[in-house]
Amino acid sequence: MNITKKDIDSLNAVVTVEISKEDYSEKVNTILTNYRKNANIPGFRKGHVPMGMVKKQYGTAVLVEEVNKLLQEALHKFLTEEKLDVLGNPLPKNETEIDWKAEDFTFEFDLGLAPQFDVDVKGRKAVTQYKIVADEKMLNNQVKTIRKQYGKLIAKDAVEKGDEITGTFTSEEKEISQKTTFSTEEIKGKKQLTALLGAKVGDTVSLKTKGLFNDDHDNQKYLGVSHDDAHGLDIEVTLTIEEVNAREMAELNQELFDKLFGPGVVSSEKELKEKIKEDAEKQFEQQSDQKLLNDIVESLIENTKFDLPDAFLERWIQVSGEKPLSEEAAKEEYARSEKGLRYQLIEGKIRAENNLQVTMDELKDYAKDMIKVQMAQFGQANPSEEELDGIAARILSNEDEVKRIGEQLNTNKLLNFFKENAKLKTKEVTYDAFIKEAYA
Known part of the structure; x- marks a missing residue:
């Protein structure tokens, strides 16, 4: 041979x-x-x-x-x-x-x-790393939400500002028949709010959906329409009012604090806000990290130049699936997947050159850390190493779990590498500003 x-x-x-x-x-x-x-x-x-x-x-x-x-x-x-x-x-x-x-x-x-190329992780242009902070407005809203959630409902006969309404929205045009509960504070349209104020239990009120709620996505939530229909929905619906309730807000006292966080963890409104801020900003960090990772990936794809064997890859796509594709369909599929292939090659090179592969020991330690966090949520603060090893061994005997945990750890290692090596500029923003700026 x-x-x-x-x-x-x-x-x-x-x-x-x-x-x-x-x-x-x-x-x-x-x-x-x-x-x-x-x-x-x-x-x-x-x-x-x-x-x-x-x-x-x-x-x-x-x-x-x-x-x-x-x-x-x-x-x-x-x-x-x-x-x-x-x-x-x-x-x-x-x-x-x-x-x-x-x-x-x-x-x-x-x-x-595969092409030969170099990857400049640092790059010429800095990528924005958002630090999302919980501002006073958000903290006050969260405190208000908590007080409402743990408050008492008082039944009423007629609607006033701030009340909660339970009723059924109907529309023959869009085949809507949706029972729901919402607050008058979620009503954006002045005419619609005027129509609701003073309405009594048993009344049926006609409302225009255009500008009805603060956010068009609320049309999906409260009217039961599809996501596509929710945006810019402009029809007339009727609301049959079945209940009207005022919510008496809970007092900010030790009983409420203990109910929220456990005995003695929080003892004042100031400490409550600090705890909310701490918890919120931990969650915000996950969103910020995902945005940072996405932006660095886009930057690397844009700034790492190399050619691919396009004609070969189009042929390979054409014949490699369960069913052969036409030449035109293969070209379209390649156009859709080319960007992902480019990043796959870039990421592979970064991992190989910087030893970012995940070892079995790292996988086990990562699984044990996850187990500790989960056990702490159920009041088991200090599990033994023997107990952790046993649970981790059971989890890692499942191939799907190994794959899932491995992907998480791989992403974390790559993200930490980028944080240490990429050219970044930190920008402190509120959550609302982050959403507007990052996803506009």
């Missing part, structure tokens, strides 16, 4: 595999001999079927199977030993030209080669 590689250019090559009769004949003959021993053919005793008949009936099929096995093994070994960094899989170049009646065979495969 002989294998050679011819470079077409820096991104494309052809591998030629030459297989001679000596490479496969012994194996093929052994298989055919076994077939002869076990074949049941009318007119012949078992084991006495003429070899010529066996070869005629099974020879080509056995030959094709064994040669293909040899071919795949040889190709895999060649790519591994030559350390060729290929994209996709080798594509047969001359499979329709193979004459299986011959004794010697020559197979050709097109290869798409």
Whole structure:
């Protein structure tokens, strides 16, 4: 057997595999001999079927199977030993030209080669790292929400400002029939609010949906329409009022603080706000980190220039799925996936050059840290190492869990690497400002 590689250019090559009769004949003959021993053919005793008949009936099929096995093994070994960094899989170049009646065979495969490139993680332009802070307005709103949530409901006959209304929205046009509860504070339209104020239990009120709520997404929440219909919904609905309640807000006292955070953790409104701020900003950090990761990825893709074997990859996409694609469909699919492929190559290079692979010990330690946090939430603050090891071992025996935890840890390692090495500029913003600026 002989294998050679011819470079077409820096991104494309052809591998030629030459297989001679000596490479496969012994194996093929052994298989055919076994077939002869076990074949049941009318007119012949078992084991006495003429070899010529066996070869005629099974020879080509056995030959094709064994040669293909040899071919795949040889190709895999060649790519591994030559350390060729290929994209996709080798594509047969001359499979329709193979004459299986011959004794010697020559197979050709097109290869798409990974490009050579450098990654400048630091970059020229700094990426914004948002530090999201909980401002006084947010803290006051959170305190108000808590007081409402733990307050008392007082039934009323008629609607006043600040009341909660339970009723059913209906519309034949959009086939709406949705029972819901909302506060008058969520009503944005002045005309709609005027129509509601003074309405009594049992009344039916007609309301325009345009500008009805503070946010168009509330149309989805309260009217039960789809996400697409929620935006800019402009119809008339009727609301049949079934309940009206005023919510008497809970007092900010020790009983409430203990109910929220446990005995003695918080003992004043000031400490309550500090706790809310601390918890909120921990959650905000996750959103900020995700935004930072997304922005660095976009920056790396934009600023890391290299060519790809486009024609090869389009062909590979065309034939590699469960069902072959048309040439046009393969081009469209490649256009959609090219960006992701580019980042996959960039990320792979960053991980390889900076030793960012996840080890089993790191996976186990990460799982144990997650377990500690979960156990603390249920009042188990100091689990033993033996207990943690046992739980971690059970979790890591599940392949899906290993994959999930591994992906989390991989992302964290990459994010920490970027925080330490990328060029960043910190910007402190409120949560509302972050949403407007980051996702406008």
